[in-house]
């Protein structure tokens with residue numbers, strides 16, 4: 033084994049990245065995985081995640097996926113809030129002259145404790161559950177107040193959520209009542225030079241012994257960027273390194289000054305809070321923040337890793353984003369139906385033609401899918417079941433369907449969907465932002481695949497990795513150069529490096545892990561053969577689906593059996609790619625998307641099973657649309673085509689990276705906003 037791979041704490045994915053020579057990626061992934069694991073522990077999550085059980089077994093009971101009804105009392109509370117918000121909107125008082133959420137709107141809804149909705153009552157909050165919050169968020173977004181939904185979601189997930197879970201008693205008593213009163217709380221991770229690679233945060237603190245406080249430094253390209261709800265006088269949680277060169281990340285809560293200030297003779301710190309200039313979340317506050325020697329009281333440090341708190345809070349943040357997506361899509365559907373019913377197209381009203389009907393059906397289906405996944409995740413969370421995989425699928429599916437619905441709404445409504453005052457225009461940039469914030473969609477799907485396959489990989493794939501590790505070092509134990517590295521054992525490697533490949537194959541044959549893998553394959557092959565009648569017999573005979581409406585039963589069986597098949601698909605991917613899988617993002621994304629579609633289908637079907645007839649019809653339509661999407665995402669059968677695509681792509685990327693692409697070479701790129709130091713603009 034190489035020196036680097038001796039760390040037993042690291043997952044096989046991290047070790048595989050190291051073995052394939054991807055050291056930087058391995059280091060960042062190790063940090064992210066350990067923060068994610070710690071966050072799950074903090075949440076008291078016990079059982080194996082639902083997605084993992086649906087793929088690797090044991091199969092969950094179907095009641096686990098059936099939504100339970102919400103408390104009627106919370107519905108009344110929600111309606112009061114929505115009425116107050118709509119009233120403010122109808123009086124023209126919801127927004128300021130420059131289009132931001134108004135203080136009138138905030139006060140009107142906070143009569144009903146919205147800003148403290150999920151904060152425990154002992155701290156002045158309403159003590160509602162996240163499921164109740166999701167229902168509220170969806171309705172606020174559906175009623176044209178998406179900005180308010182975004183603000184409340186941030187306040188109660190990445191704001192209060194982390195504080196409730198990780199704050200000390202004093203910190204909770206100090207800050208939570210302020211939040212419940214309506215003081216905004218932002219969460220600052222992103223920096224000018226740090227985006228998705230969160231572990232690279234460069235903002236840092238130093239302890240100032242003389243003044244018994246922390247000093248925060250986030251100057252130049254370490255400025256915090258795109259921070260939602262960060263404003264003068266507001267509260268903020270800032271992720272910062274515990275010392276300029278420290279590897280540890282801390283989290284600090286502080287109140288921002290009422291004004292910008294420069295460090296000088298009579299002021300020992302500098303601070304500025306400026307608009308970030310983003311088009312998304314346009315009715316919200318979104319800022320770029322600079323801190324220079326900024327004092328933070330010693331007691332304001334949250335005693336936890338900043339990244340861990342972020343991952344903990346993100347689980348609920350992602351659910352709320354899905355609830356808002358459901359709301360936005362209901363808004364689009366309502367606008368599209370209204371337009372199509374009144375507008376004459378070629379040959380009569382637009383609503384009477386099949387293609388606009390399909391667009392409207394897709395929007396409604398997307399809304400139901402976002403809502404169902406959100407509620408399923410929150411129900412699992414309430415039962416302390418690990419959300420690995422499900423929280424990512426929920427967010428990715430909701431943000432993805434929102435973008436599809438946006439385009440469907442544009443198709444039905446036509447030119448007017450682009451009018452400045454159209455609700456579709458008002459949410460366009462935000463709909464796009466939903467795929468980027470709280471984890472970029474494709475990256476979280478890759479993370480989801482890693483998480484849900486980790487048990488299998490860590491148990492059964494160690495053999496091949498250890499063998500590849502061992503043959504990729506020279507006689508002195510140093511890693512061989514890239515051109516000599518064997519990333520997969522097969523005919524190619526046998527031909528190119530016969531000695532080392534044969535040695536590896538022999539070692540593999542005597543490795544326990546290979547035989548454990550073969551035993552696993554045999555066991556699951558037998559189990560799948562025994563389960564075959566369940567797939568063939570008429571679905572109406574299966575007691576498992578007895579409580580589902582007839583139109584939905586077959587979709588539930590389809591989704592469950594295809595999810596079970598994914599364990600073979602992933603095994604196939606591992607055998608085909610071996611260490612090369614660490615770089616094969618395209619097949620992994622296709623695989624992840626397939627799981628996302630199947631999980632969405634299950635969520636929609638079970639949500640439909642307890643819904644009214646009209647929603648059951650939407651559920652059946654969406655399940656069919658998802659089934660057709662699943663069929664376009666075949667993984668193993670498409671491997672030759674995927675490999676051809678990857679080869680073609682590598683060639684194009686080669687030209688692009690070496691500035692030899694004549695299609696763009698004569699075009700001067702625009703200056704990148706918020707430049708960082710090593711950027712050659």
Ligand SMILES: Cc1cc2nc3c(=O)[nH]c(=O)nc-3n(C[C@H](O)[C@H](O)[C@H](O)COP(=O)(O)OP(=O)(O)OC[C@H]3O[C@@H](n4cnc5c(N)ncnc54)[C@H](O)[C@@H]3O)c2cc1C
Nearest residue numbers: 219220221222226227228258259260312313465469470472
């Ligand atoms: C409206 C809005 C509100 C926001 N609010 C907040 C907030 O309140 N607090 C906060 O901290 N941040 C906030 N953000 C920041 C947001 O979280 C970041 O924009 C996001 O993390 C992406 O970072 P980036 O924009 O710098 O993209 P980059 O990090 O520059 O990434 C660019 C692209 O590269 C891709 N990429 C990078 N590495 C890989 C890889 N290994 N494989 C494949 N693809 C890769 C990414 O997926 C992405 O698509 C907000 C952003 C917006 C737009």
